[in-house]
Amino acid sequence: MTYDAVMSLIRRLRKRTPIQVAPHQFRHTRATTLESTSALLGHASIETTRATYDHRNMDDVKRELQAARKRRESEHEQ
Secondary structure, three states, rough: OOOHHHHHHHHHHHHHHOOOOHHHHHHHHHHHHHHHHHHHHHOHHHHHHHHHOOOOOOOHHHHHHHHHHHHHHHHHHH
């Protein structure tokens, strides 16, 4: 995915949701999660964890973002 494609997605998310996100937030969250998972599994390298368990594609990421948005909206309604 190119930088322009990511920024286009971010701009659309900012317009459509109350969540103000930045690409770096996804990078940080992803890196933290992957590092923790790798350590819990006892892998010598994060690359081992990524290659073995991370099979997400862009549709998966979009679904995850949509689910997060719905959770956020329901939290605001309460």
